[in-house]
Structures are given as structure tokens and as C-alpha cells.
Amino acid sequence: MSHLLHCQKLELDHARALHASFYNDPIWLAHEQQQVFARSWQLVAHTGDLAAAGDHVATDVAGKPVLIVRQADNSLKAFYNVCRHRAGPIATCNGRGAKALHCAYHGWTYTLAGQLRSAPEMQGACDFDVTQIQLPEIAVREWQGLVFVALAADAPAFDEMFAGIVERIKPIDISALRFHSRVHYDIDCNWKVYIDNFLEGYHLPHVHPGLSKVLDYRSYDTELHRWYSLQHSPIRNNDGIYGDGNAWYYFVYPNIMLNIVPGRMQTNRILPLGYNRCRIEFDYYYSDDPAVHARIQNEQSFSDEIQQEDIDICLAVQRGLQSGSYEAGRLCPKRESGVWHFQNLLRDAYRQAIPVQQ
Structure with missing residues (x-):
């Protein structure tokens, strides 16, 4: 197993995805519980x-x-x-x-x-x-x-984990939003498959035709920070789903997502249920603005549609990872920097679990 970690972090323009073994071998989940989940917020x-x-x-x-x-x-x-x-x-x-x-x-x-x-x-x-x-x-x-x-005393400093998020999304104030509802999905794929999928807009034109009409793919960008990444896009043509403004898609390592649009935040927790199964928890938070509440039904129906599209592609990817024909493909530097960032953090954690022989 250690040979899979022997390669050093590659620069983005030379980057490859994680080897299929990290998604298929049950031994990695035990390492992830100890080195990833227990050592993070x-x-x-x-x-x-x-x-x-x-x-x-x-x-x-x-x-x-x-x-x-x-x-x-x-x-x-x-x-x-x-x-x-x-x-x-x-x-x-x-x-x-x-x-x-x-x-x-x-x-x-x-x-x-x-x-x-x-x-x-x-x-x-x-x-x-x-x-x-x-x-x-x-x-x-x-x-x-x-x-x-x-759980662990050596988890990253909390303030460092979330530094700059509140300031970046102003004038949106997520502390003023109120919990509305929770839904969850249990999916037959490794937890990292779902996160990899979240972390790039590369698949938007191919998997999410409805969402592609709402987000401006040409302006869609990704920012990398120490412990989180941000995907950002102006909102357009949304027909009363989101309102006017910007969409902010934060991923906080290792398994938290904050999906923020004007008047609404959706948090996602990605929880492993086994090495090839995970649970996605969606919590919805809304402002008290009557105009926002008038959009809730449409917005949640739209979210359900996007989620089903993501589930379908993640199941297909898991089958591909289990096919025995895939090892580690090249990443798209323009569109998959978030995947590269997440997988490099994982590589660091895996090296702590199994030190590489020099």
C-alpha cells in the first residue's frame, strides 16, 4: 500500500487523481477515521x-x-x-x-x-x-x-479552518439564518467520490443541465485556502429559485459543505457508512425574508433534482473505480483545482497512517 503514497504532491498542471485503491480497499476507512475525521473539526x-x-x-x-x-x-x-x-x-x-x-x-x-x-x-x-x-x-x-x-488535540486551529468566510460572503449573514429542515441520502459509493464530485464544476454542463442555466460557467471559479476551497459563480436566469446575487460553494476539509445563496444556506455532512457507502445530510437554513420563504418549495425541488443527478453519476463513478480498469487519471488544471487540493490533504493524512519508506 505504501507505494501508492510514494509519489510527492504534484503541481496542479501535472496532477493526477487518487488511485482507485483508496476508494475500494476497506483498510483505508480505518485510517481515515483515525487520521482524517478524528483529527479535524x-x-x-x-x-x-x-x-x-x-x-x-x-x-x-x-x-x-x-x-x-x-x-x-x-x-x-x-x-x-x-x-x-x-x-x-x-x-x-x-x-x-x-x-x-x-x-x-x-x-x-x-x-x-x-x-x-x-x-x-x-x-x-x-x-x-x-x-x-x-x-x-x-x-x-x-x-x-x-x-x-x-476529538484530537492536534486538530487544526478552529479559527484558521474558517478564516475569511464570513467576510467573503458579505452582505449575507449566515448567523441570522434559521434552521428549516433536514433530509439525508444513503448512497452506495465511497464518501470521497461524493466530495470529489462536489469539488469541481467541470461536470456541470454534462450532468446538471438545469443548474448550468442558473450558474455562469464562464465566470465559475475556484479559490484555494489552507483548509477549505470555494467555488463561486454569479446567479442568472434562476426563475425565482435563488434570487439575485452569487452562489458560494464552500468545502471545509474533510467533509463539510456550505452552499450559500442570498437568503439561504445548505450545509452538507458527508459521513462514511462503510468503505463503499456514505450518508449525505442536507440541512436547510433560511432568512426571515418573506420573498425567500416564497421560493422555498421551488428551491428545494430544484435541489432534489440536482442531488439525484449527483447520486446517479457518483454511483456510476464508484462502479468505474471498482472495475479494475482504472488507476489514477490526470486532473484538469482549469476546473479541478478543488479536487487536487482535497486529495493532497488526504495524501498528507495517509502518510501519517502509513509512513512512506524512503
Whole structure:
């Protein structure tokens, strides 16, 4: 496997895509959970899920159970959702207004801050002191109404991850948008296939005829930053779908997408369900502008159409990657710089998993 990583990063005008093995060999998903997902900031909730003290969200990050809890002082804390007794779940679902956290297995009770408060029938345990037992904390941050956690201490600095996004999209204020709805799709392809597809407009004229009429392909461009890329296009001929302005398609490494148009943001989380299967979660956020709300039905129908087109092509690409006939094709320097950027970040992570023999 290490020979696949032996090649150094190529400049964009010489770049090739990842080898098919990274999409087909189950061993890479284990490396990705440890080196990619656990060592990055992961989107886990929106602030509406955690509006008041005791509100909590139970989720998985990099295959690990995680619990996020709103504190009485309005701060957030995140923990592994694992009781310190015998690893039972402290919460089995999201909840509102809890006064304490109760393990569902044996009833051990923790404060909202993760300090053990009581442990039933443990009086006979020698040297057992509830004050010495605390849930290990995980880093958690709020940004523009979204909540993120990072499992590893060496995850990139949060502020660096999102630097410049708010300023770039002005006058749009995504913090003022309100959660509307969620849909998800489970797709039989590797999670990276879906992201590769998102990261380039090269396929727009061929896969998305409707979207190509709305976006100006000649002006469509891609900007690369340290931890994210931006695809941008003016909006045109949209027949009341998006409104006037610009479309901003942000990808934040390794699996977060922020699709922003005037009055609306759509967040996507790309979650591996296996080495050849993934889940795409779409959360829709809208402004309070009545004109925007009048477009919601048309906009979501249009989004569903685009999504089905993406699903169909991603399934076909996965079959191609599994055919045994494909290795690593050349990238288009003009249109696939976002793919090159993402795959180079992955190459760095893979080298951490399996050091290359020099």
C-alpha cells in the first residue's frame, strides 16, 4: 500500500487523481477515521438543537460516541458519550432541558459539566470517591449558528479552518439564518467520490443541465485556502429559485459543505457508512425574508433534482473505480483545482497512517 503514497504532491498542471485503491480497499476507512475525521473539526449540530441549559445532542464522530451539552452559563461542553463505570451510554438520543446526565446502563448520574454526582449501591467499594470521576472533555466550538467538535488535540486551529468566510460572503449573514429542515441520502459509493464530485464544476454542463442555466460557467471559479476551497459563480436566469446575487460553494476539509445563496444556506455532512457507502445530510437554513420563504418549495425541488443527478453519476463513478480498469487519471488544471487540493490533504493524512519508506 505504501507505494501508492510514494509519489510527492504534484503541481496542479501535472496532477493526477487518487488511485482507485483508496476508494475500494476497506483498510483505508480505518485510517481515515483515525487520521482524517478524528483529527479535524466535525459539524455535529446547529445551535437550535442546544438552545437552553440541559439541551444535549448525542452523535458519532469518527466512529466514536459523542455527547454535547449546553451548560447553565450558556457555554457548551462535549464529552465521549461513555460512562466511566462500564462504558454504558450516558444519553441514547438528543434531549431538552436535562438537569443531570444519567447513564442508561446502571444509572450513574453526572452533572451537566460531566462530574459524577452519584453511583447507586457503590457504598461498599473501597476508596471509591465520586468527586474524582469526571467525563473526559472534547473540544467544542460554535460558529455562525453551527456546532463543531474535534476529538484530537492536534486538530487544526478552529479559527484558521474558517478564516475569511464570513467576510467573503458579505452582505449575507449566515448567523441570522434559521434552521428549516433536514433530509439525508444513503448512497452506495465511497464518501470521497461524493466530495470529489462536489469539488469541481467541470461536470456541470454534462450532468446538471438545469443548474448550468442558473450558474455562469464562464465566470465559475475556484479559490484555494489552507483548509477549505470555494467555488463561486454569479446567479442568472434562476426563475425565482435563488434570487439575485452569487452562489458560494464552500468545502471545509474533510467533509463539510456550505452552499450559500442570498437568503439561504445548505450545509452538507458527508459521513462514511462503510468503505463503499456514505450518508449525505442536507440541512436547510433560511432568512426571515418573506420573498425567500416564497421560493422555498421551488428551491428545494430544484435541489432534489440536482442531488439525484449527483447520486446517479457518483454511483456510476464508484462502479468505474471498482472495475479494475482504472488507476489514477490526470486532473484538469482549469476546473479541478478543488479536487487536487482535497486529495493532497488526504495524501498528507495517509502518510501519517502509513509512513512512506524512503
